[in-house]
Amino acid sequence: MNHIETLDGTDGSRIFAKLEKSGILIVKENRVRLTVAVRKFIEWARDASSILPASRIEQMLKEVIDWITEAYNYLHSENQSERERFAHTEDRMEKAEDTLSDLWGISEENLRAVVLASSKLRLMKDENPITFIVQVSKIWEKDIDPMSDFRHAGSELSQQRRGAKQLLYNIEDSSRANYSVRKFASALVQTLDDTWDHLSYNHDLMQGEMRPLYDMVQRMRGTERIIHGAEAVVDRLNRGVDLGVNDNLRICSIRPRDLFSDSSVEAFLMDLWNIEEETDLTIPSRDSIGELLEMRQPIELLALLKSGEPVNDVLTFVLQHDELDKYTLQESVEAVYSANPGVQIEVQRDSEPQTYSKNGSIYELSGRPMNAEVIQHG
Amino acid sequence: MDDGVAKIVFDNLRKGRHISIGHDLWEPILTNKVELVDLFDRIGFELIVRSDQGYAFFKAGDDEDLADKKVIQRAVAVLNLLILDLKDKISSSDLERFIEGSKSMPLEDIKLHNIARFSSALKQLKLKDEEAVVAVFRNTQRFGFHTIEEERVRLLQASHRIFEHSMNLDSAILGQSEEE
Numbered sequence: 001m002n003h004i005e006t007l008d009g010t011d012g013s014r015i016f017a018k019l020e021k022s023g024i025l026i027v028k029e030n031r032v033r034l035t036v037a038v039r040k041f042i043e044w045a046r047d048a049s050s051i052l053p054a055s056r057i058e059q060m061l062k063e064v065i066d067w068i069t070e071a072y073n074y075l076h077s078e079n080q081s082e083r084e085r086f087a088h089t090e091d092r093m094e095k096a097e098d099t100l101s102d103l104w105g106i107s108e109e110n111l112r113a114v115v116l117a118s119s120k121l122r123l124m125k126d127e128n129p130i131t132f133i134v135q136v137s138k139i140w141e142k143d144i145d146p147m148s149d150f151r152h153a154g155s156e157l158s159q160q161r162r163g164a165k166q167l168l169y170n171i172e173d174s175s176r177a178n179y180s181v182r183k184f185a186s187a188l189v190q191t192l193d194d195t196w197d198h199l200s201y202n203h204d205l206m207q208g209e210m211r212p213l214y215d216m217v218q219r220m221r222g223t224e225r226i227i228h229g230a231e232a233v234v235d236r237l238n239r240g241v242d243l244g245v246n247d248n249l250r251i252c253s254i255r256p257r258d259l260f261s262d263s264s265v266e267a268f269l270m271d272l273w274n275i276e277e278e279t280d281l282t283i284p285s286r287d288s289i290g291e292l293l294e295m296r297q298p299i300e301l302l303a304l305l306k307s308g309e310p311v312n313d314v315l316t317f318v319l320q321h322d323e324l325d326k327y328t329l330q331e332s333v334e335a336v337y338s339a340n341p342g343v344q345i346e347v348q349r350d351s352e353p354q355t356y357s358k359n360g361s362i363y364e365l366s367g368r369p370m371n372a373e374v375i376q377h378g
Numbered sequence: 379m380d381d382g383v384a385k386i387v388f389d390n391l392r393k394g395r396h397i398s399i400g401h402d403l404w405e406p407i408l409t410n411k412v413e414l415v416d417l418f419d420r421i422g423f424e425l426i427v428r429s430d431q432g433y434a435f436f437k438a439g440d441d442e443d444l445a446d447k448k449v450i451q452r453a454v455a456v457l458n459l460l461i462l463d464l465k466d467k468i469s470s471s472d473l474e475r476f477i478e479g480s481k482s483m484p485l486e487d488i489k490l491h492n493i494a495r496f497s498s499a500l501k502q503l504k505l506k507d508e509e510a511v512v513a514v515f516r517n518t519q520r521f522g523f524h525t526i527e528e529e530r531v532r533l534l535q536a537s538h539r540i541f542e543h544s545m546n547l548d549s550a551i552l553g554q555s556e557e558e
Contacts, residue, residue: 126469219474226477227465229544230458236547237455237499245450248543251521252438253445254392254423 050113054146065164067096072167100195111202118209140214299335302342310373329361346371379410391436394445396522396536399432433536453518482530
């Protein structure tokens with residue numbers, strides 16, 4: 001208390017009484033000690049402050065970029081005198097440099113804190129697994145891992161950093177800047193790069209230190225979930241509730257069911273592998289087209305009649321035609337009695353029935369002769 | 379793919395066996411995964427290969443192809459109860475190693491009936507004493523969730539399928555209580 005009073009003239013005894021009254025301090029036998037709750041709070045606060053979270057580092061880097069942008073804008077301001085422009089520009093660059101310097105120190109402190117914490121945490125794992133999970137998760141998820149995002153070359157912050165560097169190059173080359181400002185800008189580019197590299201390097205080391213612990217935490221979380229699941233199984237069994245194994249696990253026991261013997265399934269599997277995929281309907285290809293060439297086309301009566309005069313007995317005409325020598329009686333009759341578009345056929349009702357035959361045919365046809373002629377259209 | 383692989387896989391898996399990483403068949407299954415899945419699909423069997431988890435199995439399509447429900451329930455129960463039992467007996471690191479399959483436990487140390495709520499649960503499954511429990515461990519080895527070597531139980535990668543199922547039950551219970 002004397003020390004505090006010496007420093008700033010505060011009434012120490014009054015503060016002391018207030019702390020005692022509010023239960024923060026306990027005075028016993030002329031000895032002062034902190035209550036457990038306050039001690040734990042201070043320990044927590046000390047732990048929390050020893051590692052600056054990645055989000056705060058990102059924020060500080062953004063501040064640096066803002067200072068540099070403001071420095072550039074002041075240098076190119078039209079509303080101020082040259083002296084004012086230089087003063088403001090240098091002031092903003094100094095602020096950027098100070099923040100970068102702070103970041104350098106913070107990065108060192110973070111690394112030291114992470115190394116110390118990881119040693120302590122390793123010992124804590126089995127004794128106090130919950131605290132281990134909470135602390136490792138906090139350090140990894142809040143202090144270390146988010147930095148990977150903004151370190152990435154494609155991140156917004158990385159792009160802003162490249163933009164800020166370009167502004168500093170512009171200041172360095174600007175005819176509006178004096179020698180002092182140009183030199184300051186040149187030095188600041190280097191500091192910005194060095195600090196960024198230093199943060200990245202220490203971040204890699206912190207990741208290397210904490211990743212094994214975080215992997216442990218992931219496994220522990222998995223184990224915790226398995227334990228919760230096992231509790232659920234016990235709970236269901238004790239309540240006589242079904243475990244739902246058939247619905248979810250669907251473990252099989254494939255039986256032949258009188259359809260296949262083991263050896264036939266085996267044979268089926270072996271053969272199936274060699275089967276080529278085929279469509280359901282496939283017209284088999286012919287070995288040669290010789291057979292096709294030998295097939296006779298149906299007689300086209302119109303084509304036979306078109307070149308000549310009307311015919312009195314069309315069936316005799318077809319049977320005796322030079323080009324139809326190989327055609328049978330049946331094929332010739334089919335040609336005459338089928339519908340023949342373009343040909344008009346008329347039975348000679350007054351004539352006596354004739355007998356028609358052809359060499360090699362076992363049948364004969366009896367009927368009245370028919371006239372045939374091609375109908376001229378148009 | 380070698381013609382024999384499909385036959386061996388079918389023979390091994392058709393009775394509900396799970397093949398885990400480390401088994402002689404795991405590499406052939408992984409190498410021929412696409413062909414095997416396609417082949418078995420053509421004849422009506424669903425081969426599931428969980429490459430990331432390290433195990434493979436046939437999933438029953440028809441109810442007629444399901445394994446005996448009572449046997450599977452017992453397998454699920456004893457594995458989960460063993461985890462709960464070990465939680466209080468060994469360190470968390472050792473429990474993690476047991477779950478990962480890098481640590482085994484002596485069969486003779488399994489005394490699930492010593493804990494009242496476990497005993498009650500086991501009686502629901504008609505497992506009246508430790509002998510019956512150990513018999514379940516022995517009989518259900520064939521599903522490939524665990525193995526017994528030199529009278530010690532060791533979990534195989536496929537046991538995670540059982541634990542996943544249990545975790546889903548836990549989620550269902552949480553869901554119920556949230557609804558309540």
